[in-house]
Every structure is written in structure tokens, then in C-alpha cells.
Amino acid sequence: MNRSERRQNMNPARAEAQRKAQQRTTIIYATLAVLAVLAIVGVGYAVRSTSLQNAADAPTQAQISVGQIAPTFAVSTTSGPFDLANNGGKPTLLELFATWCPHCQRETQVLDALYASDASKVNFVAVSASSMGSDEATPESQADVIGFMQRFRVIYPIAFDPDLGVAKKYLQGGFPTIVLISKDNKILAIGSGELPGAQLQKAMLAATAGKAVDPTFGTATPAPKASGASSTK
Amino acid sequence: MALAVFIARLLLGALLLVAGILKAHDGPTATASTIAGFRILPATIVAPLGVALPYLEILIGGYLVVGLFTRIVAAVAAFQFVVFAIAVGSLVVRHISANCGCFGSGVNTPPSWGHVASDLALALFALAIARYAPGAFALDDRLGLSGSPAPDAEG
Numbered sequence: 001m002n003r004s005e006r007r008q009n010m011n012p013a014r015a016e017a018q019r020k021a022q023q024r025t026t027i028i029y030a031t032l033a034v035l036a037v038l039a040i041v042g043v044g045y046a047v048r049s050t051s052l053q054n055a056a057d058a059p060t061q062a063q064i065s066v067g068q069i070a071p072t073f074a075v076s077t078t079s080g081p082f083d084l085a086n087n088g089g090k091p092t093l094l095e096l097f098a099t100w101c102p103h104c105q106r107e108t109q110v111l112d113a114l115y116a117s118d119a120s121k122v123n124f125v126a127v128s129a130s131s132m133g134s135d136e137a138t139p140e141s142q143a144d145v146i147g148f149m150q151r152f153r154v155i156y157p158i159a160f161d162p163d164l165g166v167a168k169k170y171l172q173g174g175f176p177t178i179v180l181i182s183k184d185n186k187i188l189a190i191g192s193g194e195l196p197g198a199q200l201q202k203a204m205l206a207a208t209a210g211k212a213v214d215p216t217f218g219t220a221t222p223a224p225k226a227s228g229a230s231s232t233k
Numbered sequence: 234m235a236l237a238v239f240i241a242r243l244l245l246g247a248l249l250l251v252a253g254i255l256k257a258h259d260g261p262t263a264t265a266s267t268i269a270g271f272r273i274l275p276a277t278i279v280a281p282l283g284v285a286l287p288y289l290e291i292l293i294g295g296y297l298v299v300g301l302f303t304r305i306v307a308a309v310a311a312f313q314f315v316v317f318a319i320a321v322g323s324l325v326v327r328h329i330s331a332n333c334g335c336f337g338s339g340v341n342t343p344p345s346w347g348h349v350a351s352d353l354a355l356a357l358f359a360l361a362i363a364r365y366a367p368g369a370f371a372l373d374d375r376l377g378l379s380g381s382p383a384p385d386a387e388g
Contacts, residue, residue, distance in 0.1 A: 076263035078270035080332030
């Protein structure tokens with residue numbers, strides 16, 4: 001006796017219950033299969049979308065100078081979206097960093113202190129700008145940038161830039177590159193390498209007050225020379 | 234009661250669908266950045282979560298609207314809102330002004346106790362749906378997944 005014959009001989013209520021049970025099992029398995037496929041696709045997408053796709057396309061030296069209109073950019077930071085076009089009427093301190101760069105790692109303490117004291121007067125935004133990750137072997141990923149933030153206790157807004165678009169517009173050949181932008185989005189100062197907090201703060205406060213700003217943040221070497229910074233990767 | 238649960242399912246489902254769609258539209262980098270801003274989870278988890286969270290919300294929202302696996306899905310939604318409440322509460326306690334990212338990066342809501350209360354209220358709302366699931370017009374009833382007899386089997 002095959003299955004259909006058995007079902008025909010079965011009590012109709014029992015057959016109906018069995019049919020429902022089979023239907024339920026099918027729906028549950030189908031749902032689990034869809035979820036499994038979504039999970040696999042999601043993980044693949046996560047790996048692709050949260051790491052750099054073309055490490056060879058690394059930026060080196062952007063053509064910017066003090067006094068020119070700052071190139072526009074918008075990034076998703078750990079404190080929400082930041083768009084230079086909507087700067088809230090405040091100057092902006094932009095840092096381009098690399099997670100593997102020891103200068104950038106030390107500069108986090110300087111920027112943390114400045115952010116704690118001046119976040120209400122100046123926009124702070126740090127953007128990843130290297131094609132190499134923290135291990136200096138694999139492409140930069142969002143996990144590298146978040147790991148950098150956690151390891152060095154960064155409190156200022158920090159962003160992973162998957163296509164290095166900001167670096168292509170601003171990076172000055174060394175890490176970190178720090179650029180001060182006025183309320184009306186003109187470049188006021190450019191510096192590379194580790195910069196002392198006092199000089200950064202002096203420039204920021206001058207920008208806030210609308211006064212003249214030292215275009216090199218008071219460093220002896222004119223911008224855009226890197227001071228002790230490693231080569232761009 | 235069945236109609237009230239149906240309306241509750243629609244409201245909560247729509248809320249989660251909108252939240253998930255806006256996050257998915259922002260993309261995984263933005264969502265992961267927002268999650269990283271909470272400074273709770275390790276970096277290795279944040280990036281995959283940035284991809285998964287929007288679609289999880291869309292999935293839960295969609296299931297609630299159509300009333301499929303209503304009880305378990307509403308319980309998962311309640312758990313999710315409790316996790317959100319704890320996360321936002323931790324921001325308030327630690328004085329971190331991160332964006333909650335609840336409706337994507339376009340809505341920048343600073344963390345507050347009011348926000349925590351909203352999340353907890355939504356968790357209770359979801360629990361009530363789980364308690365009285367599946368409500369009217371639910372696929373669970375059509376497919377015999379609710380434990381009660383399906384409408385077409387009643388006659």
C-alpha cells in the first residue's frame with residue numbers, strides 16, 4: 001500500500017492533520033533555507049563592502065593649497081553623517097590617518113584632548129586614508145578602522161572611507177595629514193605628521209574667531225612636507 | 234482582540250520595515266559606523282552586523298505584517314528593542330553623543346532617557362503581540378502554524 005492509498009484509507013480528520021503538519025514542515029524548512037542563503041550572501045557582501053576593493057588605487061598627493069575652496073566630501077562617522085557642505089557654521093578640522101601609522105596612533109591622544117575641549121566650536125572628523133590595513137598586508141577594512149578607534153580610545157568622530165575619496169582630495173603624502181577648513185569652507189592650514197595640540201588649538205581658535213591662521217600650524221617646515229611620517233601605502 | 238493584534242502587528246511591522254529599509258539604503262559602512270559609535274561591540278562583529286541588521290529588521294517587519302511565525306518573531310522584536318534600550322542607555326550613562334541610527338543616518342537623534350523609554354515601550358508592545366498572536370489576517374492561521382484551526386478547516 002503506497003502513501004496515497006494509505007491516506008485514502010485514513011480518517012479524514014487525521015489525514016487533514018497530517019497534511020497540515022507536512023505543510024508546516026515545508027514552510028519551516030523553506031524559511032530556514034531562505035535565511036541560510038541570505039546569511040551566506042550577507043557575509044559575502046559584508047566582506048566585499050566593508051573593505052577596500054582596489055588597493056593599487058592608493059592616493060598619494062592631492063592638489064590642494066591654503067586659500068582655495070575645500071573640496072566637498074561627506075562621510076559616515078561614528079557620531080553620524082558628516083557633510084562639509086553642511087558644516088553648521090563652524091570650522092572643520094579634518095584628519096586623514098592610517099591605522100598602521102604610529103604617528104596617527106600617537107596623534108589620537110592630541111585630537112582626543114582637543115575634541116574634549118573644543119568640540120562645540122569646531123567640527124572634528126578623521127577619515128581613513130590608506131589602502132593598507134592595520135597589519136600592513138591586507139586591504140584596509142572597516143574592522144581595522146573600528147579596531148583603531150577602540151584600541152586608541154578615539155572619542156572624536158572617525159570614518160572608514162571605502163573608496164578613499166577624501167584621501168584623493170586631501171592627502172598630502174604622509175600620515176597623518178591634518179587640514180583646517182574655515183566656516184565658509186576655505187582651506188586655512190595644512191600639516192602632515194604629528195602636530196602639537198597647542199598649535200592645532202591656536203589655529204582652531206583663530207579660525208573660530210575669524211582671525212588669520214598660520215597656514216602650516218606653526219610648524220617650521222612649510223606644508224605639505226611630512227614630518228616623520230611614513231610613506232603612503 | 235484579534236483585530237487589535239492585527240493593527241499592532243501592522244504598526245510595529247511597518248516601523249521595523251521603514252527602519253530597516255532606511256538603514257539598508259544608507260549601506261553597510263554607514264550602519265557599521267553607527268554601531269561602532271556605541272563603543273560596545275568588538276570591531277570584528279560590528280562590520281558584519283552593519284550588513285545584517287537592516288535586513289534582519291526588514292525580515293522581522295515583513296513577517297509581522299503578514300503574520301508569519303508571529304509569536305516567535307514578535308518575541309525576537311521585543312528582544313531587539315530591549316538590546317537597543319540597553320545600548321542607548323549606556324550612551325546616556327557614558328555621555329557619548331553618538332547617533333542612534335534608528336532610522337538610518339539621516340535622522341540624527343541624540344541619546345536620551347526618553348529614547349530608552351521609547352525602546353522599552355516598543356519591547357512591551359512586541360511582547361503583547363507575542364502573547365496574543367497571531368491576530369486577524371495572519372498567515373499563521375491560514376497555514377495552520379498558530380495552533381488554532383485554519384479558517385478553511387473550520388467548516
